Amino acid sequence: MKRDTRLVVLLLLVVGCSLASLTVWKVLASREQVLRDVNVHGLNLTQALATYTEGIVRQSSALLLGLVERLETEGSGPPQIQRLSKLIHRQEPLMPQLSGVTIYDNQGRWLMSSNRPIPAGANSSDRAYFIHHRDDPSRETFIGPPIQSRSNQEWVITLSRRFNDSRGEFAGVVAVTLGIENFLRLFGKIDVGQEGAIGLSNTDGTLLVRYPFREQDMGRNFSKSPIYAKYLVDRTAGTASFTSSLDGVERLYAFRKSDQLPVITTVALGKREALAAWRMEALLSTVVVAGLLGLTALIGCFLILDIRRRTEVEGQLRGAQQQLLSSNRQLELLAMKDPLTGLANRRCFDESLATEARRAQRANASLVLMMIDIDYFKLFNDSLGHVAGDACLQAVGRILEECVRRPSDLVARYGGEEMGVIMPDTDSDGARIVAQHILSRLEQENIAHVSSPLGRVSVSIGIAAATGAELNHLQGLIEAADQALYIAKASGRNQFAEAKV
Numbered sequence: 001m002k003r004d005t006r007l008v009v010l011l012l013l014v015v016g017c018s019l020a021s022l023t024v025w026k027v028l029a030s031r032e033q034v035l036r037d038v039n040v041h042g043l044n045l046t047q048a049l050a051t052y053t054e055g056i057v058r059q060s061s062a063l064l065l066g067l068v069e070r071l072e073t074e075g076s077g078p079p080q081i082q083r084l085s086k087l088i089h090r091q092e093p094l095m096p097q098l099s100g101v102t103i104y105d106n107q108g109r110w111l112m113s114s115n116r117p118i119p120a121g122a123n124s125s126d127r128a129y130f131i132h133h134r135d136d137p138s139r140e141t142f143i144g145p146p147i148q149s150r151s152n153q154e155w156v157i158t159l160s161r162r163f164n165d166s167r168g169e170f171a172g173v174v175a176v177t178l179g180i181e182n183f184l185r186l187f188g189k190i191d192v193g194q195e196g197a198i199g200l201s202n203t204d205g206t207l208l209v210r211y212p213f214r215e216q217d218m219g220r221n222f223s224k225s226p227i228y229a230k231y232l233v234d235r236t237a238g239t240a241s242f243t244s245s246l247d248g249v250e251r252l253y254a255f256r257k258s259d260q261l262p263v264i265t266t267v268a269l270g271k272r273e274a275l276a277a278w279r280m281e282a283l284l285s286t287v288v289v290a291g292l293l294g295l296t297a298l299i300g301c302f303l304i305l306d307i308r309r310r311t312e313v314e315g316q317l318r319g320a321q322q323q324l325l326s327s328n329r330q331l332e333l334l335a336m337k338d339p340l341t342g343l344a345n346r347r348c349f350d351e352s353l354a355t356e357a358r359r360a361q362r363a364n365a366s367l368v369l370m371m372i373d374i375d376y377f378k379l380f381n382d383s384l385g386h387v388a389g390d391a392c393l394q395a396v397g398r399i400l401e402e403c404v405r406r407p408s409d410l411v412a413r414y415g416g417e418e419m420g421v422i423m424p425d426t427d428s429d430g431a432r433i434v435a436q437h438i439l440s441r442l443e444q445e446n447i448a449h450v451s452s453p454l455g456r457v458s459v460s461i462g463i464a465a466a467t468g469a470e471l472n473h474l475q476g477l478i479e480a481a482d483q484a485l486y487i488a489k490a491s492g493r494n495q496f497a498e499a500k501v
Contacts, residue, residue, distance in 0.1 A: 005307050012300040016293050023289040027282045034278045035252065039239040042254025042267045045190065045198075046237070050256050050265040052186065053200060056097050057159065057261055060176045061141045063091065064161040067101070067174045068139075071163045076105065076172065081112045088114045099149075099156050099179035104130060105172045133162035133173045143262060145206045146180060146218045155180045155218055157208050180209050180218075187211035195249050195270025203262040241271060338413040340390055341397035349412035349420050353478075356424045357471040364468040368431040370421040371462045371481040372400070372438070375493040377417035379451035392457055393417065395447055403438045420481075428465045428498060435461045435496035460488040461496035 067084060074080045081103065088101050092114065100115035108125025110118045124130055129144035144158040156177040165171040187198045187209070200209040205223030225245055237256040244251055251268035258264070336348035344352070353369065360367040374380070374396055381389040397419065400411045404421055414420040423431060438461065447457035462485025466477050484499035491497065 005304055008300060008303055015296060019289060019293060023285055027285060031278050034275060038252050038269055038274045039254055042269060043237060045267040046254050046256035046265045050258055053263060053265060054258060054261060059095055060159045064141060064174055064176055068161050068163040076111060085112055097178055097182040099177040102175050106170050129158045129160040129175060130173050133160060134170055146208055184211050184213055193270050193273040195273050197268045199266040201264050203264060341394050341413050343397045344410055344412035346415060349414060352410045353422055356422055357474050361468060361471050365425050366427045366465055366467045367471060368423040368426040368465045369477050369481045370431060371485045372419045372459050373485055374417040375458045375460055376452045380449050383451045392447060399441050399445060400438060403434060403441055431463045431465060435463060454494060458494035460485055460493045462488055463496055463498045
């Protein structure tokens with residue numbers, strides 16, 4: 001039954017582990033699928049936003065190119081600036097993202113502003129885009145970091161180009177300002193969740209636009225951040241999972257670097273929000289599987305308890321059977337032992353002698369039988385009483401067992417004060433040694449016997465040995481041992497004698 005219990009437990013463990021493993025695998029696989037879907041969705045959004053940004057930049061660059069060409073061809077005098085102002089006012093409705101256009105001379109002084117009157121003494125020579133064009137002869141459009149307008153405090157991104165005079169020297173800057181609110185208006189229409197964010201940054205790590213808008217983030221540089229150093233330097237597109245250094249929210253980032261512009265578009269979704277549906281599904285799966293496992297365990301417990309009850313009943317039955325067998329063995333032992341001396345009784349003696357005789361016949365081996373009688377035992381009883389006589393029998397039996405040590409030998413109480421010793425595979429020489437040892441031990445024990453001439457208890461021993469076919473008549477072996485015993489007694493007792501079978 002223990003094996004049945006182990007098999008049931010093993011089966012339950014296999015079923016439970018398999019079901020739990022399958023559930024864990026399914027939950028983890030679905031999580032990975034959700035993350036993959038989020039990354040694909042993020043990359044698609046970055047592509048759309050990058051295309052939108054490139055379109056705005058291309059329109060603004062085309063406007064800058066036209067203005068620079070007119071300034072370099074027609075000059076930057078008041079009449080030319082006035083015509084350019086009218087041209088810009090006509091084009092502004094076509095570019096709703098446009099916040100304003102400003103023209104600066106080579107000293108940073110304002111020559112024109114499309115969205116407001118020129119303040120007295122206005123100068124922007126300290127702006128990054130002006131310094132860039134003044135020091136760099138490149139004619140390419142420069143995307144500057146976000147700045148706050150000095151006139152209306154609006155946050156804008158500047159796209160600017162340098163224009164030269166007729167000698168090819170720096171003559172000033174034309175700058176187009178794009179209001180960050182215009183970008184956020186579109187970005188805000190894209191659902192990125194409460195923890196999501198959309199960003200547009202320069203390739204040098206400078207943040208240009210971020211949704212949701214936070215003024216303290218404008219112009220921050222992220223070139224030292226892990227995501228920039230690990231992903232945005234050498235790759236054009238990709239995904240990553242990072243904790244934002246701005247607000248500490250863990251997000252799933254998708255980024256795409258523009259092929260034509262030095263800008264990077266980033267879409268970040270809150271990882272907790274992105275996995276919310278998955279967590280609910282995983283929780284539901286876990287509850288269902290836990291219920292199934294609990295039900296399976298409950299059924300298994302009932303089954304194991306039933307097996308254990310049957311095992312206990314069978315154990316009790318086996319215990320009762322063992323007790324019965326033990327009782328039977330004890331009864332057999334009691335039936336084969338002399339209750340007074342603890343030696344084998346006459347029945348055991350007869351059966352053992354017959355068994356050993358048959359064995360000796362088959363093996364053509366020798367068998368020795370010794371008949372031992374306590375000398376003057378009747379006088380011992382008459383003088384000291386039967387209690388002392390019983391003690392004498394017990395002492396003599398103990399001495400005989402000490403002298404006859406082999407497991408195959410048997411010492412038995414033959415009857416009254418007479419005892420027998422069966423010694424298989426022993427010849428006459430061995431029998432004489434044992435007999436002499438018995439006589440010596442009794443002499444050493446010196447059990448008092450006032451009615452004996454020796455003054456102590458002694459025995460007379462008759463020895464008969466037979467081999468092989470001589471054991472065909474077992475009664476003859478017993479008679480020969482008895483005859484030798486009588487000879488020992490007739491010769492004066494306290495000795496042994498041998499007889500031929």
